Amino acid sequence: MLKKKILLGVTGSIAAYKTADLIRQLRQNDYFVQVIMTKSAKEFITPLTLQALSGNPVLENMWDPSEGNGMAHINLSRNTDLILIAPSSANFIAKLANGNADDLLSNLCLARKCPLLVAPAMNVEMYDNQATQRNINIIKKDGVLISGPESGEHACGDHGMGRFINFETLILDVEKSMVKNLFKGKNILISSGATFEKIDEARVITNLSSGLMGLNLAKAAYKFGAEVTVIKGKSNYNFPSCIKTIEADNHSQMQKIVNTKIVMSDIYISAAAISDYKPKPVYGKIKKKSKITIDLLKTEDILGTIGLKNKKTFLVGFAAESEDLEKNAKKKLVEKRLDMIVGNLIKESMGKTSSKVAIIDKSGEIKLQVGTKTNLSLMILEHIFKIYSKEKENELIN
Numbered sequence: 001m002l003k004k005k006i007l008l009g010v011t012g013s014i015a016a017y018k019t020a021d022l023i024r025q026l027r028q029n030d031y032f033v034q035v036i037m038t039k040s041a042k043e044f045i046t047p048l049t050l051q052a053l054s055g056n057p058v059l060e061n062m063w064d065p066s067e068g069n070g071m072a073h074i075n076l077s078r079n080t081d082l083i084l085i086a087p088s089s090a091n092f093i094a095k096l097a098n099g100n101a102d103d104l105l106s107n108l109c110l111a112r113k114c115p116l117l118v119a120p121a122m123n124v125e126m127y128d129n130q131a132t133q134r135n136i137n138i139i140k141k142d143g144v145l146i147s148g149p150e151s152g153e154h155a156c157g158d159h160g161m162g163r164f165i166n167f168e169t170l171i172l173d174v175e176k177s178m179v180k181n182l183f184k185g186k187n188i189l190i191s192s193g194a195t196f197e198k199i200d201e202a203r204v205i206t207n208l209s210s211g212l213m214g215l216n217l218a219k220a221a222y223k224f225g226a227e228v229t230v231i232k233g234k235s236n237y238n239f240p241s242c243i244k245t246i247e248a249d250n251h252s253q254m255q256k257i258v259n260t261k262i263v264m265s266d267i268y269i270s271a272a273a274i275s276d277y278k279p280k281p282v283y284g285k286i287k288k289k290s291k292i293t294i295d296l297l298k299t300e301d302i303l304g305t306i307g308l309k310n311k312k313t314f315l316v317g318f319a320a321e322s323e324d325l326e327k328n329a330k331k332k333l334v335e336k337r338l339d340m341i342v343g344n345l346i347k348e349s350m351g352k353t354s355s356k357v358a359i360i361d362k363s364g365e366i367k368l369q370v371g372t373k374t375n376l377s378l379m380i381l382e383h384i385f386k387i388y389s390k391e392k393e394n395e396l397i398n
């Protein structure tokens, strides 16, 4: 497959030194990176460093006669998938807001035919300044996409908004800028990871869910333009800052938070491995004996209970099965009154980075897919969009 091409504009922000690492990460994510620097950017990091890391000579000069038709300011943006300005100075945002074109980078932005993503990075006062805020609003209205900034400590010692966005979020925003905004304005709630149920003061019952599927579903939903909230059980993974997370360690916390959050959600994907049983509460720590008996109480099926009452939220379940994947998953879809279910075989999925899934919807259509959890999550979200849009269309007709 042809690599996606990014024109990476680097401007005169102190955060420009971080672009060296950004280029490395973009290339690891299989992007072709062509760097263009402003004159000020070269005061912060050398073109040679960025050339070495991107594998391409860095461009700056609009008057470079080596371009065949002498039109570097237009040619470069023609066969590119995205222009990314990272970091973007306040000055460069002001130029974009006014349509100024006095160097190669600002000319390329004005002459572009592709999306433009801007990652502001500046001191908190510069960022809060009315002029900067006004300029950011203007470029947003003009269709420019913005990534960050975030809050934290600045190079000058100040604290507040204006820090260059973390690269995990920035790279998600890069991917988002190149795919369809399927879930624009939609709230997607995802539960993810495992739960702990206390046996006594020190011991717990848990399961082997790693939370990786939930993480990838959340990233895929974010990429497709949704507002994503994750109710996060025990997981080995951290979520990027662009995804809201609420911690829930056990069944009863999960249930409480799901029931509160589902009211505001258009779609709920229940991907957490929530304990079906919990031990009877015991005071203190059980003393060591040759044998102990733990009484387990059945917990309420959170998704099943919601399915019986819910009419508004599109419900997607996950079914972890040891055998008869399609048959068992289909049974759960019907019993819990879900809109869709994703069945997976435990030994091929739990704690692994890839999986084999059966995506089943109410019409009975079954899609069998094998792949990494990253790719499967994208496919699952695309299928959710297909079925969800159909249901909404039918609601309008009826």
Ligand SMILES: Cc1cc2nc3c(=O)[nH]c(=O)nc-3n(C[C@H](O)[C@H](O)[C@H](O)COP(=O)(O)O)c2cc1C
Pocket (backbone or CB within 6 Å): 010, 011, 012, 013, 014, 015, 038, 039, 040, 041, 088, 089, 090, 091, 092, 121, 122, 123, 126
């Ligand atoms: C040490 C130093 C650090 C600077 N850091 C920033 C910054 O983080 N963000 C910003 O918007 N401007 C910063 N500036 C100011 C810009 O470099 C200045 O506005 C410049 O004209 C921007 O040029 P450009 O937009 O063409 O790259 C800094 C200036 C200096 C001297």
